[in-house]
């Protein structure tokens with residue numbers, strides 16, 4: 001139901017990137033295959049629909065400075081006609097959602113699921129340390145590179161959603177199937193919400209079906225009543241971890257670092273010969289098998305076991321977005337459904353894995369009155385998020401970075417703004433130049449068309465100017481709290 005058009009771009013952006021076919025589209029973005037003629041490699045170039053503004057630029061800056069193997073390597077951030085585009089590593093191994101729902105899809109083997117989970121948990125640990133919440137940990141946002149390594153993707157919400165207003169009004173954005181209970185209750189989420197979402201993603205990877213199936217609202221509300229079913233044939237430490245990660249109280253959940261550690265240890269036990277090379281984070285090499293345990297899982301809730309294998313996974317086309325708000329919210333995209341009450345307001349679109357485009361205030365979409373129902377029994381909570389983003393005037397990320405070089409200015413002649421600058425992480429491979437198809441860039445959304453313009457290396461100090469000073473590594477998070 002997404003009505004995002006494909007922007008028309010010039011054949012070459014920034015004098016350097018030859019635009020090819022569309023790789024995918026998000027709520028507020030389009031991702032193109034783009035060939036970097038300077039470095040001779042294919043990349044993924046993501047354009048955004050919204051007009052860039054200083055806050056969006058700041059969000060990009062924050063995210064672009066992150067540097068972790070479990071995030072998507074960002075090579076460059078540029079502007080074209082006042083709109084930002086980001087050049088990333090091309091991850092052409094498909095998404096976890098693809099793997100679960102494809103022709104040969106189904107539950108992942110335990111080592112694959114653990115490897116994926118450890119990579120994402122490590123990325124979340126890094127993101128959280130920087131004061132950012134991802135808020136959209138879903139199978140669709142876990143992308144694999146050509147080597148099968150998982151990367152947490154999608155920071156589109158940081159640009160699409162109005163982050164300041166989101167925070168100001170206490171809005172919560174997330175993908176309905178993976179919302180944490182506190183989000184369903186309309187409370188401001190902290191890092192624990194990402195941990196909860198990761199647990200549901202992992203359970204889905206292990207079972208081949210959603211932990212809370214059904215329509216978005218039912219699925220969201222179900223988790224207020226119970227925890228997800230955890231298969232009883234999992235290793236005990238993995239089952240205990242998943243149970244703890246889905247504790248109803250976010251304070252009872254392990255943090256991402258603890259989850260990452262437990263998953264890595266479980267992977268070594270499950271597949272000792274191959275785990276370390278893929279999963280160790282910079283500076284942390286696992287030399288061999290280590291004892292498995294529940295690790296740093298802090299609190300154990302009564303385990304729900306006995307989960308039987310279910311039917312084939314749901315199609316990814318049933319995605320829907322749930323946005324809970326302390327105030328009446330609006331969805332920018334057409335086709336939203338408002339579920340209003342005096343309490344939290346839920347809004348949905350047909351694309352459930354995607355965070356909605358939300359800006360506090362009046363509704364933009366046309367809600368179906370027949371679908372207006374109470375959203376949640378809990379009152380809205382305007383408590384500040386648990387993770388506070390750094391002050392606007394402060395250097396927001398530098399204190400959180402734990403590895404990698406200091407960011408350097410991204411320029412057309414500087415190939416160093418790549419992950420290869422990271423000494424302990426292998427660069428993600430990209431495909432050789434092959435299939436750029438500029439024809440597909442000619443479709444036009446009149447609301448969104450980016451006017452063709454001569455490519456230029458003349459960069460104005462626009463909203464993403466700060467980003468251009470800071471691109472140095474990997475990006476994957478979504479939306480920071482302020």
Ligand SMILES: Nc1ncnc2c1ncn2[C@@H]1O[C@H](COP(=O)(O)OP(=O)(O)OP(=O)(O)O)[C@@H](O)[C@H]1O
Nearest residue numbers: 023024025026027029031044089090091154156354
């Ligand atoms: N680095 C990448 N390499 C290859 N394909 C990518 C890359 N990033 C995104 N894509 C493709 O583009 C699609 C859209 O990605 P994007 O991050 O814009 O949106 P999304 O995650 O689907 O939704 P939203 O941004 O609305 O939450 C993805 O589903 C994926 O198929």
